[in-house]
Amino acid sequence: MEISATGRFEVRITAADVGKRVSVRRLSEPGDPSAKFTDTVGVLTSWDDGVLLITRKDGQSVRIPESTLVAGKTVPAARARRRGPAATYEELARVSARAWQPVESERLGAWELRAAVQGTPPEARPRGAGAGRRTGFTRRANSVLPLGDPGLPLDAALRAVRRWYDERGLPAYVQTATGAAGTQELLCAELERRGWVREVTSELWTGALAPVADRAEGSGVVLSRTADRTWLTRYQRKGVSEVALRVLSSGPSVWFATVPGADGAAPAAIGRCVVDGRWAGFAAVEVDPEQRRRGLATAVLAALARRALDEGASAAWLQVEADNAGARALYAGLGFAAHHAYHHYREPADTDGYGPS
Known part of the structure; x- marks a missing residue:
């Protein structure tokens, strides 16, 4: 925590630090002598109306009232991992995507819209919100891989995403990641703000082959x-x-x-x-x-x-669910370690099927 030369805690972050990795300390009940300190480290994803939203390494978002802060500072990115092969999030995202290739895909700026469904002529596909929705084989081949700027404002991009999947009779999913350099804590926060629901969270582990x-x-x-x-x-x-x-x-x-x-x-x-x-x-x-x-x-x-x-x-990767204790023990024993968490966000169930216009 940040402590001044006088020995007092100081809050040295502001709303201008949104997007940076921060460490904050807060009091559970300000003014209560029995209140306890709680520390949170993660990416500051928003600071609106007196409330901070911090996304932790595991992808969980924590809401912290500004009035409860007693200390805060920006912190450097996590040190380079010493175990296993060095790799960026983007490299691993592209490699893992190629391992589960879609039947059909389309570019939206730097986003890739991916679908793996039985070939159906466009005129025969179900249309409209919720019409004949299916779940395609594996979400990785039936979700958006957003590695950069979609070339549109976010709301417009999400409307285009939902329309594209709706035409194929599939629910719209966006795949995101948290917990490593270059991951998408900010996008996670924006999706949640718009009512997208996180359904699946797993981890990608890497190790020497x-x-x-x-x-x-x-x-x-x-x-x-x-x-x-x-x-x-x-x-x-x-x-x-x-x-x-x-x-x-x-x-x-x-x-x-x-x-x-x-x-x-x-x-x-x-x-x-x-x-x-x-x-x-x-x-x-x-x-x-x-x-x-x-x-x-x-x-x-x-x-x-x-x-x-x-x-x-020379290097290996695999995916493992957070609650699969047996698999995690096996892979750890083989020298694997978590690189980042990844999540699948499903479109909100609003009435028009496309969200804000």
Whole structure:
């Protein structure tokens, strides 16, 4: 906290510091002798009508009345990570997007509108707010990737986004990130201010590839270029369509791993890897619940990692949900660590379907 030469706390931030990383201290109940201090560190995303909005590393926004502040200062960006490969948010966002490629996309300035739905002629697509809305296969291939300026004021850009997805019978989602240099805390705050609802939050982790490849030998892991019927019997997303298969097979260099089950049963474990330059992206690592804790997930990752190394990759990324304790422990043990959090915001359910005009 910022303390003056006289030993008193000082508030050294103003509304002009919106967009900067700050650290503030506040009193829970000003004037109450038993009140407690609370510290908050994050990006100052707004300061309006006497209330500060600070977005923390995990993407959660904290509202702080100006009257409760006792200290505050701007703080430098987080130090460069020492574990795992160095990478910018934008690099990882583009790499992970290429691993889940849409069937259809369109540019809106520096925003990419992405959709993965069955091909339907425009005249046959459902129209109007909520008409025949579907949920496309994986939000990553059915959401906006906003890496810069859309070339329009935000409200106009969001109206265009909602119209584009509405024409395809899909709800509009915007994918954002928080917690690293160059992420989108300000955009998150603006979306929430407009009633967009955050439905999903996960983390993208990175790590060195060689230590994963050095783990236990393949344990009968079979690698293939295609997700065959056997692989799909273990995949948790049931009823995979032709579009889903197209998305699963998309990417610069895609590999599927299978640990066969006994007597032709569903596989004991599966996994997917997309090799893209120096990066290998792991996904769809699933193990038969009755065969967990036997090292099968590690064997799948190791086999895929060795193949990725052969193709020239040196670093790895994967996505993990915040409440998946087992997966987090596995990946941490393999040397992975969180790089940033990412979120999917769904359009608000207003009556006209497009928001403010």
